[in-house]
Amino acid sequence: MEFFKIKKDIPFMKHALLFNAISFLTFALAVFFLFSRGLHLSVEFTGGTLMEVSYSQPADLQKVRATVGTLGFSEVQVQNFGSARDVMIRLPAQKGVSSAQQSEKVLTALKADSADVTLRRTEFVGPQVGDELAEDGLKALAFVVVGIMIYLAVRFEWKFAVSAIIANLHDVVIILGFFAFFQWEFSLAVLAAVLAVLGYSVNESVVIFDRIRENFRRYRKMNTVEVIDNAITSTISRTIITHGCTQIMVLSMLLFGGETLHYFAMALTIGICFGIYSSVFVAAAIAMWLGIQREDLIKPLKKDTDPGDENSGAVV
Amino acid sequence: MNRYPVWKYAIIVIALLLGVVYTLPNFFGEAPAVQVSSGKATIKVDTSTLQKVEDALQAASVSAQTVTLDGGSIRARFESTDQQLKAKDAIQKALIPDAADPQFVVALNLVSRSPAWLTSLHASPMYLGLDLRGGVHFMLQVDMPAALTQRVEALAGDLRSLLREKDVRHGGISRNGQTIEIRLRDAQQLESAKRVLSAQFADLQTQEVAEGSEWRLIASIKPEAARKVQEQALKQNITTLHNRINELGVAEPVIQQQGLDRIVVQLPGVQDTAKAKDILGRTATLEVRMVDESTEARAAEQAGGLVPFGAERYQERDGRPLIVKKQVVLTGDNLTDAQPGFDGQTQEPVVNLTLDAKGARIFKDVTRDNVGKRMAIILFEKGKGEVVTAPVIRAEIGGGRVQISGRMTTAEANDTALLLRAGSLAAPMEIIEERTIGPSLGAENIAKGFNSVTWGFLVIVAFMCFYYAMFGLVSGIALAVNLLFLVAILSMLQATLTLPGMAAMALALGMAIDSNVLINERVREELRNGASPQAAIHAGYDRAWATIFDSNITTLIAGVALLAFGSGPVRGFAVVHCIGILTSMFSAVFFSRGLVNLWYGSKKKLKSVSIGTVWRPEGSAAVKAD
Numbered sequence: 001m002e003f004f005k006i007k008k009d010i011p012f013m014k015h016a017l018l019f020n021a022i023s024f025l026t027f028a029l030a031v032f033f034l035f036s037r038g039l040h041l042s043v044e045f046t047g048g049t050l051m052e053v054s055y056s057q058p059a060d061l062q063k064v065r066a067t068v069g070t071l072g073f074s075e076v077q078v079q080n081f082g083s084a085r086d087v088m089i090r091l092p093a094q095k096g097v098s099s100a101q102q103s104e105k106v107l108t109a110l111k112a113d114s115a116d117v118t119l120r121r122t123e124f125v126g127p128q129v130g131d132e133l134a135e136d137g138l139k140a141l142a143f144v145v146v147g148i149m150i151y152l153a154v155r156f157e158w159k160f161a162v163s164a165i166i167a168n169l170h171d172v173v174i175i176l177g178f179f180a181f182f183q184w185e186f187s188l189a190v191l192a193a194v195l196a197v198l199g200y201s202v203n204e205s206v207v208i209f210d211r212i213r214e215n216f217r218r219y220r221k222m223n224t225v226e227v228i229d230n231a232i233t234s235t236i237s238r239t240i241i242t243h244g245c246t247q248i249m250v251l252s253m254l255l256f257g258g259e260t261l262h263y264f265a266m267a268l269t270i271g272i273c274f275g276i277y278s279s280v281f282v283a284a285a286i287a288m289w290l291g292i293q294r295e296d297l298i299k300p301l302k303k304d305t306d307p308g309d310e311n312s313g314a315v316v
Numbered sequence: 317m318n319r320y321p322v323w324k325y326a327i328i329v330i331a332l333l334l335g336v337v338y339t340l341p342n343f344f345g346e347a348p349a350v351q352v353s354s355g356k357a358t359i360k361v362d363t364s365t366l367q368k369v370e371d372a373l374q375a376a377s378v379s380a381q382t383v384t385l386d387g388g389s390i391r392a393r394f395e396s397t398d399q400q401l402k403a404k405d406a407i408q409k410a411l412i413p414d415a416a417d418p419q420f421v422v423a424l425n426l427v428s429r430s431p432a433w434l435t436s437l438h439a440s441p442m443y444l445g446l447d448l449r450g451g452v453h454f455m456l457q458v459d460m461p462a463a464l465t466q467r468v469e470a471l472a473g474d475l476r477s478l479l480r481e482k483d484v485r486h487g488g489i490s491r492n493g494q495t496i497e498i499r500l501r502d503a504q505q506l507e508s509a510k511r512v513l514s515a516q517f518a519d520l521q522t523q524e525v526a527e528g529s530e531w532r533l534i535a536s537i538k539p540e541a542a543r544k545v546q547e548q549a550l551k552q553n554i555t556t557l558h559n560r561i562n563e564l565g566v567a568e569p570v571i572q573q574q575g576l577d578r579i580v581v582q583l584p585g586v587q588d589t590a591k592a593k594d595i596l597g598r599t600a601t602l603e604v605r606m607v608d609e610s611t612e613a614r615a616a617e618q619a620g621g622l623v624p625f626g627a628e629r630y631q632e633r634d635g636r637p638l639i640v641k642k643q644v645v646l647t648g649d650n651l652t653d654a655q656p657g658f659d660g661q662t663q664e665p666v667v668n669l670t671l672d673a674k675g676a677r678i679f680k681d682v683t684r685d686n687v688g689k690r691m692a693i694i695l696f697e698k699g700k701g702e703v704v705t706a707p708v709i710r711a712e713i714g715g716g717r718v719q720i721s722g723r724m725t726t727a728e729a730n731d732t733a734l735l736l737r738a739g740s741l742a743a744p745m746e747i748i749e750e751r752t753i754g755p756s757l758g759a760e761n762i763a764k765g766f767n768s769v770t771w772g773f774l775v776i777v778a779f780m781c782f783y784y785a786m787f788g789l790v791s792g793i794a795l796a797v798n799l800l801f802l803v804a805i806l807s808m809l810q811a812t813l814t815l816p817g818m819a820a821m822a823l824a825l826g827m828a829i830d831s832n833v834l835i836n837e838r839v840r841e842e843l844r845n846g847a848s849p850q851a852a853i854h855a856g857y858d859r860a861w862a863t864i865f866d867s868n869i870t871t872l873i874a875g876v877a878l879l880a881f882g883s884g885p886v887r888g889f890a891v892v893h894c895i896g897i898l899t900s901m902f903s904a905v906f907f908s909r910g911l912v913n914l915w916y917g918s919k920k921k922l923k924s925v926s927i928g929t930v931w932r933p934e935g936s937a938a939v940k941a942d
Contacts, residue, residue, distance in 0.1 A: 126748030140881035147873040199874025203867030238837040249826030252772030
């Protein structure tokens with residue numbers, strides 16, 4: 001069976017300007033929402049206490065809110081978590097009061113209200129830890145960006161490195177934009193997902209770049225645009241199938257993974273969808289604008305004897 | 317062309333065997349067990365303890381499935397939780413004759429049901445993280461400036477007495493933050509003070525400031541000495557936490573240093589989180605000081621006036637103020653043991669303290685010089701001091717055995733003793749991160765993670781078989797092998813599996829299939845271009861390898877970044893993610909090629925391969941390289 005019966009190379013690059021305009025627009029929107037709404041950061045980043053309690057009956061959120069409100073916390077969030085019987089309570093960090101005291105106090109108050117409440121989970125993060133996490137997250141992001149750029153620059157060409165990173169950072173910003181727009185909770189797990197997506201969708205660009213390099217070598221009569229079009233066309237079926245498979249896994253997490261993995265899977269889903277778009281339509285186009293040429297990739301003679309290059313040697 | 321030499325098959329077979337052996341323990345589940353470990357640094361769990369445990373079980377007629385001594389602990393495995401509880405009581409009675417002084421920790425635990433031959437190969441199941449088994453996680457921050465201040469205060473005290481001893485006159489010594497200031501009237505005093513300092517206080521560096529005709533000598537702790545103080549503070553706090561946690565009877569507590577000034581504590585399976593928090597959260601330091609009995613101090617005590625120089629005001633438990641000298645006589649460091657008990661004559665509850673040699677010597681000197689005066693034992697919790705008790709010194713106390721008595725209830729004596737016995741912390745600590753996961757939530761998380769992996773895996777394999785036929789089946793098997801290796805390596809490394817780790821496992825599988833898709837698409841393409849089946853397989857694998865390698869490296873870079881900068885849940889994710897990428901390169905390329913070679917490689921006149929439809933554009937010749 002075959003989904004992709006493509007007779008001729010699809011002229012992707014003819015529409016490169018349009019694609020780039022679309023992605024620039026999405027990018028701008030994402031940045032706008034990031035700044036206007038900001039991220040709804042989880043307790044891990046902001047510091048504070050998170051409690052998950054469970055009732056045997058569907059919980060009355062109003063009552064829980066009122067009970068917790070009487071304890072004198074300034075900013076309390078009470079919401080359902082997963083099911084109607086599970087309630088999540090977020091308390092801001094308070095100076096001088098230990099987390100243990102905070103959660104104990106809340107639990108006793110709730111217990112006094114209805115005895116069937118059980119504590120399922122608490123999480124307390126001091127403010128200093130939150131700052132560090134944000135800092136470490138940015139460091140990790142920088143490490144990934146620099147590492148991938150160096151690798152691609154060595155293995156391919158700096159123009160590819162730059163375009164791959166631009167294309168994929170734009171994915172990252174768009175994921176963040178989604179989280180800002182819907183005010184989904186941005187937790188450590190989501191951060192991990194974002195970085196994993198960055199590595200993953202760069203590998204998407206790598207597949208296409210690999211093919212562009214190979215095409216430059218094989219089809220000496222094609223010009224750059226034709227080479228890129230051919231490369232994208234011949235890898236498109238692999239791109240869709242691979243991402244489809246990864247998405248199956250992510251979907252499975254979305255369906256079975258419960259509330260804890262929900263946003264993690266959500267970030268991956270967005271990342272995968274935009275990853276396809278950006279590596280197919282954006283990365284190659286940027287490389288084209290940057291003026292990628294046959295000479296950039298095929299250094300006469302020298303490359304052919306490079307033992308590290310698996311593509312050297314036989315041409316069928 | 318598509319044949320593997322025998323050694324490559326040998327590698328595959330060996331890898332598979334190892335994979336199966338190390339994955340197996342995960343399938344046996346867990347059995348109730350009782351774990352005995354040492355409750356004190358001086359007590360060792362050895363074969364004699366093992367004998368005692370076995371005897372105790374025999375006496376109680378509880379039959380254990382296995383009783384093993386492993387590292388520093390004994391584990392006895394039982395058929396049911398009923399027997400487990402019975403056995404715990406029996407062992408506890410046999411090993412701990414005196415409940416007030418437990419030498420062993422006897423705790424309920426779960427151990428793997430895997431057979432002995434697997435255990436002897438060091439094949440054990442993956443270690444489940446707190447979010448999967450339930451328990452408490454704390455991160456504590458040690459207040460290092462406080463540790464330094466305390467050290468400087470002690471040094472200032474030592475300096476004061478030494479200068480007096482050596483008859484060096486000075487115009488006063490005071491601590492100013494983390495420096496000690498000594499006022500000196502003239503250059504001669506300065507010289508002799510400096511001599512004493514350089515001879516006796518190797519940890520201090522000095523700086524002199526001229527003030528008219530007077531001199532000020534400013535002493536501060538040398539950086540390397542400060543570092544040592546901090547290291548010791550951290551170490552002592554960890555030891556103290558160990559002791560406190562032993563009181564809780566947790567089977568496998570994790571107490572680790574993290575960074576320069578943090579300690580991570582994980583207590584798996586602890587149900588009573590409130591008690592755990594309470595015991596850990598007592599960030600107390602203990603100091604023994606003399607009560608200032610001067611008339612000014614008395615006045616300050618009664619009227620609330622100005623506190624005399626060199627003294628501080630603290631409150632007793634009942635709220636009465638007490639003026640105490642700043643100089644520290646003893647700290648919790650010198651305390652080796654504390655037990656609640658009853659006085660032989662009055663039968664009132666007391667606390668018996670035992671001091672180390674240095675403490676005993678100091679205590680003897682101090683009590684000899686101060687008979688009839690009061691000394692205060694002050695407990696500092698989060699920087700605030702409270703006088704626990706301020707007994708009157710009745711006589712010189714030598715030998716390091718001290719009894720505190722007076723107006724205590726039994727519960728109070730127990731409480732005080734527990735705190736003192738657990739040792740005091742070298743520096744105050746604060747909980748900066750805390751996670752509690754109920755046991756039911758842990759079980760749910762396992763099910764969630766397991767379901768995600770299983771369903772995703774099944775759907776992908778079904779799709780691959782459908783789309784790529786025989787090659788899809790090979791890809792599916794390769795994916796299964798990838799999962800096998802991933803679990804085997806995680807078990808071998810005894811890595812901690814968490815829910816994010818399970819998510820990473822699912823994601824690793826979802827990404828690993830990429831390599832097989834690349835290969836299969838490449839083979840199809842070669843066929844489409846008119847290559848013979850054997851040549852297509854060969855070229856497909858060869859060409860795809862470069863791409864697979866490149867794309868996996870970029871993913872690995874992201875994984876390594878997460879590993880390097882991530883903490884907690886992110887780290888668990890990153891470990892699995894990275895290992896998953898590495899195993900996928902082996903299984904998707906090397907292993908699947910082996911399978912394909914085995915199937916097709918020997919067929920000399922292969923007409924077609926089963927890789928689904930190889931569609932060719934009608935009429936147009938295949939694109940040829942020019």
